[in-house]
Amino acid sequence: MRPTEPPRPIGDMYSLVYEGIDAIGTADASALAKLADIASSVPKWIGDHLAMEHTYPSPSGVMECRLNQWYFAKGMEPDQASPRGWKVRRAMGVLSEPYWMAVLATGGAKVDLPNERLDCGPNMWAHPDAVMDDEFLLEFKSVSGWGYKKLVIQHGGVEVLEKAHYVQAQLYMYAADFDWTLYLTYPADFSQTQSSMRQMKKYGPHYELQPVYLEWVARDEATIDMALQRAEMLARDQLSDDPPPREFSGVEFLNSGKRAWPCGYCLHLGKCQENIMPARAEEGNDESIRFV
Numbered sequence: 001m002r003p004t005e006p007p008r009p010i011g012d013m014y015s016l017v018y019e020g021i022d023a024i025g026t027a028d029a030s031a032l033a034k035l036a037d038i039a040s041s042v043p044k045w046i047g048d049h050l051a052m053e054h055t056y057p058s059p060s061g062v063m064e065c066r067l068n069q070w071y072f073a074k075g076m077e078p079d080q081a082s083p084r085g086w087k088v089r090r091a092m093g094v095l096s097e098p099y100w101m102a103v104l105a106t107g108g109a110k111v112d113l114p115n116e117r118l119d120c121g122p123n124m125w126a127h128p129d130a131v132m133d134d135e136f137l138l139e140f141k142s143v144s145g146w147g148y149k150k151l152v153i154q155h156g157g158v159e160v161l162e163k164a165h166y167v168q169a170q171l172y173m174y175a176a177d178f179d180w181t182l183y184l185t186y187p188a189d190f191s192q193t194q195s196s197m198r199q200m201k202k203y204g205p206h207y208e209l210q211p212v213y214l215e216w217v218a219r220d221e222a223t224i225d226m227a228l229q230r231a232e233m234l235a236r237d238q239l240s241d242d243p244p245p246r247e248f249s250g251v252e253f254l255n256s257g258k259r260a261w262p263c264g265y266c267l268h269l270g271k272c273q274e275n276i277m278p279a280r281a282e283e284g285n286d287e288s289i290r291f292v
């Protein structure tokens with residue numbers, strides 16, 4: 001049974017966010033004081049955040065490929081380095097979170113950094129971004145323009161369009177014992193995203209892209225159970241020296257030539273592909289192809 005009545009109307013939350021953006025944008029003294037106040041707690045908070053992401057499984061990565069997580073958990077060197085552009089985006093995403101906290105706190109709300117790691121199931125720690133007015137959790141996400149556009153124009157919301165974010169929010173609500181999360185996301189490349197939408201006939205040259213997307217995420221026990229069971233399986237995988245099965249094709253490119261998701265971006269693609277090369281049966285006259 002999911003809770004049905006969000007803590008506040010979503011329109012009120014948009015108003016609050018837009019007021020906060022304008023206040024910080026015009027160097028409003030109380031808004032900047034909030035930002036300074038929050039910033040002093042940020043170094044420890046960032047450290048906890050990053051430590052949490054390096055457990056296997058982790059709340060943010062529990063839905064990722066089982067085999068990929070096993071390679072990482074076993075300390076195997078990736079086959080390719082993480083692109084620097086990814087590293088910059090990830091760091092900028094973490095560093096932007098205090099800004100969003102200050103935006104939400106500008107109107108006088110109490111926005112607390114938890115600054116504690118909460119037990120969240122096998123090998124997992126939860127580190128919610130913030131708690132607002134002791135009422136609900138806040139989860140901030142920077143997404144690509146492509147991902148942002150999907151959220152703004154398609155139906156289904158976070159549960160359907162950003163499943164990993166949805167599951168992470170559920171695990172945080174479970175660990176921190178809350179019923180609601182305010183999900184706030186924004187595009188890493190606002191102008192480019194708006195420009196690409198203005199070139200589409202459906203939106204036209206005067207289209208104004210909203211700078212932020214908000215959604216209430218209600219606690220869902222079925223998703224929490226699924227994620228905890230999956231985490232138990234992933235933790236068991238690590239006890240074995242035999243790799244678990246892959247959960248995706250292991251193919252880098254689609255027939256169209258486009259890079260496939262997620263395997264085309266997987267840092268362990270090389271090792272994974274070695275394991276799916278067809279091998280001839282070694283014994284007898286069996287000429288069949290087998291996949292290992």
Ligand code: SF4
Binds near residue numbers: 066251262268272
């Ligand atoms: S290449 Fe694909 S299937 Fe193989 S480990 Fe990576 S994500 Fe999993």
